[in-house]
Amino acid sequence: MYWDKNETISRDEMHQIQSQRLIKTVDHVYRNMIPYRKKMDAMGVLPGDIKSIDDLCKLPFTDKEDLAQNYPYGLFAVPMDDVVRIHASSGTTGRQKVVGYTREDLEVWGNVMARTFTAGGVTKSDIGHISYGYGLFTGGLGAHGGSETVGCTTVPVSVGNTKRQIQILQDFGCTFICCTPSYALYIAETLEAEGIDPSTLSLRTGFLGAEPWTENMRREIEKRLGITTRDIYGLSEIIGPGVSFECSEQSGLHVNEDHFVPEIVNPDTGEPLPVGTAGELVFTCITKKAFPLIRYRTHDVCRLSAEPCSCGRTLIKMSKPAGRTDDMLIIRGVNVFPSQIESVLLEFDQTAPYYMLIVDRQGVLDTLEIQVELASEKFSDSVKDLEALSRDIRRNIESTLGIAAKVTLVEPHTLPRSEGKAKRILDKRSI
Amino acid sequence: MLIDQISVFIANKHGRLAELTDILSSAQIDIRALSIADTADFGVLRLIVNDPAKAVEVLKSNNVTAKLTKVIAARLDDCPGALASVLNILAKADIPVEYTYAFLSPRGADACVILRVDDNDAAVAALAAGGVKLLSETDVYRL
Numbered sequence: 001m002y003w004d005k006n007e008t009i010s011r012d013e014m015h016q017i018q019s020q021r022l023i024k025t026v027d028h029v030y031r032n033m034i035p036y037r038k039k040m041d042a043m044g045v046l047p048g049d050i051k052s053i054d055d056l057c058k059l060p061f062t063d064k065e066d067l068a069q070n071y072p073y074g075l076f077a078v079p080m081d082d083v084v085r086i087h088a089s090s091g092t093t094g095r096q097k098v099v100g101y102t103r104e105d106l107e108v109w110g111n112v113m114a115r116t117f118t119a120g121g122v123t124k125s126d127i128g129h130i131s132y133g134y135g136l137f138t139g140g141l142g143a144h145g146g147s148e149t150v151g152c153t154t155v156p157v158s159v160g161n162t163k164r165q166i167q168i169l170q171d172f173g174c175t176f177i178c179c180t181p182s183y184a185l186y187i188a189e190t191l192e193a194e195g196i197d198p199s200t201l202s203l204r205t206g207f208l209g210a211e212p213w214t215e216n217m218r219r220e221i222e223k224r225l226g227i228t229t230r231d232i233y234g235l236s237e238i239i240g241p242g243v244s245f246e247c248s249e250q251s252g253l254h255v256n257e258d259h260f261v262p263e264i265v266n267p268d269t270g271e272p273l274p275v276g277t278a279g280e281l282v283f284t285c286i287t288k289k290a291f292p293l294i295r296y297r298t299h300d301v302c303r304l305s306a307e308p309c310s311c312g313r314t315l316i317k318m319s320k321p322a323g324r325t326d327d328m329l330i331i332r333g334v335n336v337f338p339s340q341i342e343s344v345l346l347e348f349d350q351t352a353p354y355y356m357l358i359v360d361r362q363g364v365l366d367t368l369e370i371q372v373e374l375a376s377e378k379f380s381d382s383v384k385d386l387e388a389l390s391r392d393i394r395r396n397i398e399s400t401l402g403i404a405a406k407v408t409l410v411e412p413h414t415l416p417r418s419e420g421k422a423k424r425i426l427d428k429r430s431i
Numbered sequence: 432m433l434i435d436q437i438s439v440f441i442a443n444k445h446g447r448l449a450e451l452t453d454i455l456s457s458a459q460i461d462i463r464a465l466s467i468a469d470t471a472d473f474g475v476l477r478l479i480v481n482d483p484a485k486a487v488e489v490l491k492s493n494n495v496t497a498k499l500t501k502v503i504a505a506r507l508d509d510c511p512g513a514l515a516s517v518l519n520i521l522a523k524a525d526i527p528v529e530y531t532y533a534f535l536s537p538r539g540a541d542a543c544v545i546l547r548v549d550d551n552d553a554a555v556a557a558l559a560a561g562g563v564k565l566l567s568e569t570d571v572y573r574l
Contacts, residue, residue, distance in 0.1 A: 374440055374496060376491075376496045377498075379438075379440050379496055379498070381438030381440075381475050381477065381498070381500050381547075382475075382529055382530075382547075383468040383470060383475055384529075386440075386470075386473065386475070387470065390472075408472045408473075409440075409472065409473055410442055410473070411440060411441065411442045411473075411495070411496055412494065412496050413494040414442065
């Protein structure tokens with residue numbers, strides 16, 4: 001079951017479509033995205049130098065720092081009158097990565113998510129339980145748009161209140177769910193605790209993503225909820241969920257490459273690597289108008305595979321990302337950069353600039369503990385003051401990251417020091 | 432009249448208190464009194480010792496977070512109601528007590544109560560007016 005014809009066209013046709021669309025996009029970006037035009041000028045590349053998709057590697061990269069420098073709207077390539085939607089995700093500093101969509105961009109998004117759902121067997125007869133957060137995060141509204149595009153009855157549940165979510169699953173007869181894999185497991189646990197047999201639900205399929213998960217976790221979710229699962233991948237800078245999706249093979253994610261052209265590059269040199277080699281995933285948007293990033297470095301590490309797929313799709317496949325080239329953490333589906341935590345800690349002069357982030361998983365939910373050294377000269381000997389300090393840090397961290405963290409004050413000179421790059425993350429999750 | 436107390440920030444970690452007291456012992460520091468305020472993650476150790484300046488120096492040189500805090504030391508009779516009368520003077524004068532702890536003199540029937548308040552001057556004045564005998568550093572460290 002396919003959503004549209006581009007999923008199964010020949011490689012030659014795909015090459016032609018990608019080439020036409022890239023030429024058009026580079027022209028649009030050169031004229032309207034001033035910071036990127038400057039990059040092209042600095043490299044001496046003109047739109048006319050791009051004659052086909054094979055010339056992609058001649059173009060300069062875009063990276064998260066470009067988003068920070070051009071916050072909030074500096075990389076938008078259309079007038080604000082044409083922007084109908086804004087989303088945002090965590091940036092490396094206090095500033096979020098802000099992305100915009102025209103009405104046509106939202107249509108593209110609806111269609112790539114419709115492909116995702118259709119590949120999971122969803123039709124307009126289905127009822128979709130959207131349990132990603134609605135708001136600036138792209139998960140909720142992205143899945144919502146795709147579900148409505150297919151024509152499904154769409155239930156915008158958003159996050160939280162698991163007992164109510166289970167009630168909705170039972171009473172509304174939802175047949176598919178969109179959430180993080182860890183939340184799917186949490187629902188399974190709650191069902192068991194409440195003595196509800198998952199087979200009494202109408203739920204058949206889970207579209208899970210926004211955080212790393214393993215094949216073991218997949219098997220456990222499928223067994224405990226009695227559903228099949230499909231991995232979904234995306235990032236707000238490219239569009240949100242819908243960049244790539246799994247078919248019935250469950251062996252890699254088909255990239256919607258007629259919209260987002262993938263490349264794998266050497267993370268250190270930026271040199272393109274041949275198909276099949278592991279490296280940093282880079283995307284070029286070739287159909288978007290408001291925010292068409294070119295050669296955007298995702299910092300996700302994976303490999304591409306051009307092997308024919310038994311599902312009949314000719315779209316290239318990417319492996320599940322196997323790690324990051326930077327220090328970004330994904331905690332409860334939220335992207336967290338240590339630099340964000342550092343900037344909060346620097347606001348407090350009673351602490352020293354030494355900290356350690358300890359990420360763990362209790363049951364099925366991620367936990368974050370921030371150990372920070374007290375500044376030796378400034379410490380108060382009042383427990384009340386010290387507790388107020390850790391409470392204030394916790395509050396600021398929570399409002400900056402959007403997730404709760406435990407803050408532990410530790411003695412000065414006790415956290416590990418290292419020469420060069422400090423080791424500040426201890427990820428104990430075995431996923 | 433105020434005296435120096437040593438305040439130490441200490442992680443709630445197995446063996447840490449033993450390490451600290453070892454450091455003091457190797458510098459021949461004699462502990463007169465101690466109190467610990469503890470939370471789940473950390474504690475604040477408060478010490479009255481015979482040589483506070485030397486104690487802080489040796490702790491800091493061993494990377495321990497320590498500092499001197501001015502506190503009030505009041506002499507009490509070791510009898511029912513003595514502590515209550517001191518605390519009532521502060522309560523009536525509207526002076527909040529941050530923390531307090533007490534110890535007995537090795538000789539005789541004396542007790543000593545340590546008081547940490549925000550406004551030391553007001554507390555000293557109120558206690559003196561109430562007839563409470565305050566102890567000097569010499570009194571306490573040589574007790």
